[in-house]
Amino acid sequence: MNINLYNPVYTDVYTALLVSFLLGIIHGITPDEHTWPITFSYAVGTTGKKGGAKAGLIFSLGFTVQRALLSEVAFFALAPVFFLPFYEGVIYIIVGSVMALSGLYIMRKLKYPHFHLIEEFLSHIFGIHKKGSHDQELEMQHKINPIDSEHHDLRPVPLKLAFVHGLIAGFGFGAFALILFTVISPSMPNAYVAWLPGLLFGLGTMAMQVLFGAAFGTWITKVKKLSKDGLNFVSRGISSWVLAYGGLVFVAGGILSVVYPQILDYSITTPILVHNLHHLGIGFILVILSVVVIGIAGYENAVRKAARLGYTNS
Numbered sequence: 001m002n003i004n005l006y007n008p009v010y011t012d013v014y015t016a017l018l019v020s021f022l023l024g025i026i027h028g029i030t031p032d033e034h035t036w037p038i039t040f041s042y043a044v045g046t047t048g049k050k051g052g053a054k055a056g057l058i059f060s061l062g063f064t065v066q067r068a069l070l071s072e073v074a075f076f077a078l079a080p081v082f083f084l085p086f087y088e089g090v091i092y093i094i095v096g097s098v099m100a101l102s103g104l105y106i107m108r109k110l111k112y113p114h115f116h117l118i119e120e121f122l123s124h125i126f127g128i129h130k131k132g133s134h135d136q137e138l139e140m141q142h143k144i145n146p147i148d149s150e151h152h153d154l155r156p157v158p159l160k161l162a163f164v165h166g167l168i169a170g171f172g173f174g175a176f177a178l179i180l181f182t183v184i185s186p187s188m189p190n191a192y193v194a195w196l197p198g199l200l201f202g203l204g205t206m207a208m209q210v211l212f213g214a215a216f217g218t219w220i221t222k223v224k225k226l227s228k229d230g231l232n233f234v235s236r237g238i239s240s241w242v243l244a245y246g247g248l249v250f251v252a253g254g255i256l257s258v259v260y261p262q263i264l265d266y267s268i269t270t271p272i273l274v275h276n277l278h279h280l281g282i283g284f285i286l287v288i289l290s291v292v293v294i295g296i297a298g299y300e301n302a303v304r305k306a307a308r309l310g311y312t313n314s
Contacts, residue, residue: 074186
């Protein structure tokens, strides 16, 4: 059986469900702005293979539930409301806001009203860092008690918000959602099974997100010559940066998309006939900025601080 996953054609319900699952796998593999930043940030923050896999599972579980519900909605021809020009921009703003709040929670546990996210980020970019009272307080506290959890919370990043991220991300739309909700879901024989394409699409995405989560969680354990506490410190640092700064990037992208909806139509076409890789638009840019650019900056910042605070193997 020859299945074209770029422009899928099927003749029966079972093939349609198989196509849904395979599209989910492709969706989970390719750089997608609604999955990669969240899975990466939480998986890295767990500092381990099992924790990373769990992060991918919990996030994609929320995503799967949402996709199944929207698949049912699409059967009743209600999905067009989700394709309004401003819709995707609004979702970017909501996703980015939740990301930023989660990053702030991990950074400061919401205890500090004076957080210097922009200042720290710009100082890192330009290589200028003025040691403030907050840094001095942290270093002094470390000298007194290096593992004081109030200032250096070295536990893995909590995954309780990953499911919520998944539910919100499930509202995001792109090429895969277009096929799923305008072609496959409406073709189901009745409302009793109309949710299955979304479920199988979510399960395909879940399979890949669990694997990627495990890979991300394992990667962080290989970082330089840091102690166990150092690895935990760095993993939380990377996670908080990707969520906080990446969230701000998503919010900015969402605002631009609402004000200038034509931005969503701009893309670079590649010869790769795979959705998310054939047309590289604002979604791809958001992935690169949040996961790659901010992820690397967060890694370097966290490793530098870990070394300065003495979280190294002697």
